[in-house]
Amino acid sequence: MINFIDKLQKEIRQQIQQIEAEDKNILKKSLDASHVLGEGFDRLKEFIIAYQFQNEDEEILFFKEVKPKIFCHLIYYRKVYNIEMHRPVASVEAQKEYLKKKLDVIQDFNDKILDFYRYYRSGATYLDAAYFVRGQPDTEQYLETFYYERDPQFSTNADFKVAKIMANDMLQAYLLSELELLDNYMQKPSATSFPKVKLTWTGSKTDLIELIYALDTEGCFNNGKIPIIQIAAYFESIFNIDLGNNIARNFYDMRIRNQPTPFLDRLREEIRKRMENTKPGGKDKDNDKK
Template sequence: MQSKINKLLNELNEQLNFINLEIDNQLTRCESAIDIILKTIQALKLTINKNSFKSEGEEIQFFKETKPQFVSKLIYYNTIFKIEMKKPNGGNRILKKYYNNELGKLKAFFDNELEFYKYYRSGSTYLDYKYFLRGKFDIKMSLDNHYFESDTKFSTSHDFKVAKILANDLIQLYLENQLILIDNKDGAEKSQRKPNIKMTWTGSKVALIELMYALHTEGVFNNGASDLKDIAEYFEHIFEIDLGQYRRAFLEIRARKSDKTKFLTTLNEALLKRMENSDEVI
C-alpha cells in the first residue's frame, strides 16, 4: 500500500510542478492545481478503503505525516485562490494592508491552536493515539466542526490540523513575498546588505534559462512556492539581462536530440573535477 501512496504523491508533485512552469496566471494555476489535487486525494481515499493498516503505528504515521502532505496542498492553493479573488483594486498601500490582514488571519490560527502547534512542532508522540487514530477522538480537545462532517474512515481528529499548519507555512511565504514585491515596486531599499561587487552573467542566456528551470523544478526558492515568472524577473534584475522568450528557449532545450541538460552536465563535471583536485585551495 505504501508504494501506491508514494506513487500518488510523486505524480501529484510532478503535475503541480508542470502547472507552475506552464501557467503564469495565479488564479488559473490555482484552479488547475485544485482539480488535480482533488482527484489525487480521491484516489488516495480509495487506496485506504481497499487496504488495511498493518498496525496502529502505521495508521498514525499515515494520518500524522502522509495524508497532510496531500491535503496541505489543497488548502494552500484554495486559500491563495480566495486571497487573489478578493484582492482589492487600488494602490500599493491598500494592497499591503490587505496582505497584512491575511497574515493576521494566519497568526490567529496559530494563537488558537498554540497547544497542538507546540505538540506537533516539538515532535511529541504521547497523544498520537488520540490525535491520529480513527474513532479515537476526545471531545474535550476542542474539535473543529470539520471533523464531524468528514468521512471518519478517512479522517482523524487532528490530521486536518497538521495539513493546515503545513499549508500556513507556505501561505505565509506567499504573502510575505507579495509584500516584498510591493516594497520593491515602491523603490524601498532592500533589507539585505548590497554587495560591493557587481556580478555580471557572462554565460549564454540559454545556459541561464536552463539553470533557472532546474532551480524552479527543484523548488529551492520559498519552499517551491515561487512562480517561474518571478524567478525569471529576479534573475533579469540582479544580472541586468533580458531573458526574452525564455519559455520558447526551454522548448528548444527540451527538443535537443542529445544532452538536454548541457549546461547542468558541464557544471556537474567541472565541480567533480574540482573536488578531485586535492591541491585546490578552498
C-alpha cells in the first residue's frame, strides 16, 4: 500500500506544482488542479477497495492520515473555484464582506463538529477505532449531507471531517490573504486613479464580459496577477458601464450557449476583413474614392 500511495502522491504533487507555476488565473488553476486531484482520488479509491488491510492499525492510518491528506486538496481547490466563481464584482467593501462570510462558514463547520474537532486537534487516539475503521455506527450529532450516499468500502465516520478540517485551514489562509490584498489595494493612491477621458461602451454587457474574461485568461494585465474583479471594475469606470454584481454568473451562462464566444468570433472576423481591405500606408480600400 505504501509504495502505491507514495507514487500516487508524488505524481499528484508534481502536476499540482506545474499548474501553480503556470501563468493562469486562479479560476483556471483551481479547475485544473481539481481535475488532477479528482482523477488521483479515483485511482486511490479503486486501489483501496481491492486492497486488504493487514490489520486495524493500518486501516486507521489510511483513513486518519493518508486519505485526508489527498482529499483535503481536492476540497480546497473546489472551494476556491466556487468562491471565485461567485465572487461579486462590486466595491472592495462588498468583496471583503463576501470573503468574511466565507470565513464565518468555516467557523460554523468547526462549531458543529466541536467534539470531534477537539479530539482531532488534541492528537488523541483512544476513539480512533470508532472514527477511522469502516462499518462503525456514527454517533455524532452532526452528519454530512451526503452521509447515506458515501461508499462504505472507502469511507469511515470521520475521514471526511479530517479532510475538511485540513482543507479549511488552507482555505482560511487563502481568504485572509485575499482580504489583505483588498486592504492593500484600498490604501494605494492608484486604486482610484482612472483616465480623465472616458469612453462609453455601446456594445452589450455580455460582449464586454466576454472580452474581459478573454483578456484575463490570456494574462494580459500584470502577467495575469490582477484579480478579474479589479479588471472588471476598471473597465466599468473607463467605459461608463455597470456590469452588475456578479460577472461570474454571466460567464457561467455564457459557457452553456450554443455559440460560447460570439463577440470574440465576430471581432476576429471583422479585423481579418479590415486587414484584407487595408492598402499599404494604412488606408482602407473601401474608403479610397480616387
